[in-house]
Amino acid sequence: MKTTQSQLDSIRLHDTPPRHVGRLAAHEAMVIEIEGFPAPLLTPIRIACSDGTSVPGEIVGFRGHRSLALPLQGNVPLAVGARIVADGQAGLARCGPALLGRVIDAMGRPLDKLPIPLLPDSWQVASGKGNPLDKGRVTQPFDCGVRAINALLALGEGQRVALIAGSGVGKSVLMGQMLAGAECDVVVAGLIGERAREVSDFVEARLTGAMRQRTIVVATTADEAPLLRIKAAMRATAIAEYFRAQGKRVLLLLDSLTRIAHAQREIGLALGEPPAMKGYPPSALGLIPQLVERAGNDRRSGGSITAIYTVLADGGDLDDPVVDAARAIVDGHIILSRSLAEAGVYPAIDIRRSLSRTMADTVDALHRSAAMRFRQLWSTYEENRDLILMGAYAPGSDPLLDEAVARQAEMRAFIAQSEDGLVPYSDSRDVLIESFGA
Numbered sequence: 001m002k003t004t005q006s007q008l009d010s011i012r013l014h015d016t017p018p019r020h021v022g023r024l025a026a027h028e029a030m031v032i033e034i035e036g037f038p039a040p041l042l043t044p045i046r047i048a049c050s051d052g053t054s055v056p057g058e059i060v061g062f063r064g065h066r067s068l069a070l071p072l073q074g075n076v077p078l079a080v081g082a083r084i085v086a087d088g089q090a091g092l093a094r095c096g097p098a099l100l101g102r103v104i105d106a107m108g109r110p111l112d113k114l115p116i117p118l119l120p121d122s123w124q125v126a127s128g129k130g131n132p133l134d135k136g137r138v139t140q141p142f143d144c145g146v147r148a149i150n151a152l153l154a155l156g157e158g159q160r161v162a163l164i165a166g167s168g169v170g171k172s173v174l175m176g177q178m179l180a181g182a183e184c185d186v187v188v189a190g191l192i193g194e195r196a197r198e199v200s201d202f203v204e205a206r207l208t209g210a211m212r213q214r215t216i217v218v219a220t221t222a223d224e225a226p227l228l229r230i231k232a233a234m235r236a237t238a239i240a241e242y243f244r245a246q247g248k249r250v251l252l253l254l255d256s257l258t259r260i261a262h263a264q265r266e267i268g269l270a271l272g273e274p275p276a277m278k279g280y281p282p283s284a285l286g287l288i289p290q291l292v293e294r295a296g297n298d299r300r301s302g303g304s305i306t307a308i309y310t311v312l313a314d315g316g317d318l319d320d321p322v323v324d325a326a327r328a329i330v331d332g333h334i335i336l337s338r339s340l341a342e343a344g345v346y347p348a349i350d351i352r353r354s355l356s357r358t359m360a361d362t363v364d365a366l367h368r369s370a371a372m373r374f375r376q377l378w379s380t381y382e383e384n385r386d387l388i389l390m391g392a393y394a395p396g397s398d399p400l401l402d403e404a405v406a407r408q409a410e411m412r413a414f415i416a417q418s419e420d421g422l423v424p425y426s427d428s429r430d431v432l433i434e435s436f437g438a
Contacts, residue, residue: 024082025066029270030074030226032057034067034084042091042126045069048083049076056087056107058227061271068271070227072107091126093235094119095242100186103203103217106232111219112203123242125234127294136297138331138358142306143425145181146174148349148415150428152371153334156362157249158297158304162257162326165336165348166316172198173419174336174347175253175310176206179215181422184306185248187215190236193222193229193259226263230287233260237294244303251306252295257288258312261322277321285325292329318353332356345416352379367429370437377436378411380404410435 022037024047032047039045043059047069055076061068069084094108098117105111138156155161165171179187191199199219207215216239220232233254240252254260261284268281275281295307311326316338327333332355340348352375360368381404387393388405395402414435417423 019085022067022084024078024080024084026080027078030070030266031060031270032069032071032078033063034069035065037067037084039067039086044087045084046087047071047076047078050079050082051077057084060227060267070225070267070270072225072228074225091124092122093125093238093242095121095123095239099216099239101213101215103219104235106218106220106224106228106235108235121242123238125231125238127238127241134299136299136304137361138297139361141362141425143181143183144178145422145424146177146347147417147423147428147431148347148351149178149334150423150425151367151414151432152351152374153332153349153354153356154359154363154367154371154425155306155332155356156358157306158295159332159356159358160292160295160307160309160330161356162309162311162323162330162333163336164311164313164318164323164327164333166313166338169336169338169341170346170348171310171312171336172202172255174334174349175255175308176202177347177417177419177422178308179206179251179253180211181424182251182306183249183425184251185214186240186243186250187211188236188240188243188250188252189215189217190233190252190254191217191219192233192254192256193220193224193263194255196221222259226266229263230260230267233291237291240305240307241294244298244305245301247301247303249304249306252308254291254307254309256310256312257291257326258310258314258322260287260291261285261325280321285321288322288325289329292326331358340415343412345412346419347415347417349415351375351415352382363429366433366437370433370435373436374411374414374432376400377404377407381408381411 020037022034024032025035026033039059041059045057046054047057048054055071055073057069057071059067059069096119098119102117103112110116138158140157142155142157144155163171203217218232218236220228240250243250264284264287265280268283273281273283295305297304311323313323314320335350335353336348337350380400384393384401
């Protein structure tokens with residue numbers, strides 16, 4: 001029986017391109033080498049295990065004619081010759097309003113035991129470089145509910161801020177206060193490399209009432225693969241970009257840049273990248289501006305991403321490479337002081353070393369003048385603190401220092417704020433001008 005032309009055309013129409021199948025050729029540390037698999041970077045894959053299951057992975061590089069990939073799970077039974085196939089489209093995150101109020105992992109799967117949300121749209125996880133002129137200026141104040149920040153380090157919509165501190169100084173508490181007091185439409189919280197207990201605490205203690213309904217949490221714990229930690233940060237940023245494109249005012253909280261850099265350090269060293277400063281390969285520090293530069297105002301949609309990135313100063317070293325890289329690219333930094341925390345001042349914001357680079361464009365002249373006066377008195381006291389405590393300073397020799405000493409308790413009381421208390425921007429401004437204005 002002869003095949004008709006229409007039958008041949010039908011066969012051609014239903015032809016599908018061949019599916020490439022690779023084979024595991026080598027496995028060293030976290031990296032696997034694949035033969036016969038010419039896939040582009042960031043292609044998601046499935047790796048067959050010797051126990052009949054499979055694990056996801058991603059193409060991260062090449063070595064000669066072999067592809068290099070990282071599994072997204074650790075301690076899996078892999079064997080030489082294992083079958084490897086492509087698994088879906090590279091680099092897209094499903095997005096939509098149904099994400100609001102949900103807790104998801106680095107791959108977008110629900111962690112809150114609720115049904116999978118219906119998400120009609122998608123967004124690039126690793127966003128490409130845009131036109132810098134599409135980023136709007138930061139001119140509108142951003143109310144975070146924390147008096148010391150609203151008054152002395154006034155933030156603006158679309159600003160990128162680094163929250164820098166050592167361990168146990170109150171980063172998480174301050175971040176929770178800013179989350180509760182933020183004036184925005186959508187909150188995206190990326191909890192990267194956290195302890196599982198801290199993820200539960202954040203969701204149950206911080207996200208209550210109406211706050212929960214406008215917040216999306218992307219969480220990955222410390223025991224997960226380093227590539228998953230990076231993908232969680234990328235996904236959180238991509239979701240924030242999606243809502244900004246809808247014209248929304250978005251607050252992005254990413255905790256923390258340090259753990260993201262640590263994850264990229266693990267990957268870079270496993271791929272043979274030479275270490276540079278303090279063991280960090282160039283790719284680990286290069287990842288920070290790639291993330292930070294995606295936040296900001298969008299002239300096209302009118303939306304904004306105000307981003308707060310926590311940075312852990314390892315050993316309290318403020319010259320740590322990650323701290324230095326973050327401080328150089330953001331629009332301001334808030335440094336927490338261990339000595340203030342030990343003295344019972346919370347939030348323990350070091351006013352002298354903290355800075356908002358956009359404050360001059362977001363506040364009026366009276367506010368700016370009062371903030372400068374406060375900082376002048378605070379810095380004068382800190383510079384002469386040792387002399388004062390030793391009794392080597394004679395009152396009356398410096399009127400500015402006399403005033404700084406007399407008002408030190410008042411200034412500390414101005415900075416201090418209870419964990420569950422919120423002070424609006426207007427109240428913070430008015431109190432500052434009344435107390436320290438000209």
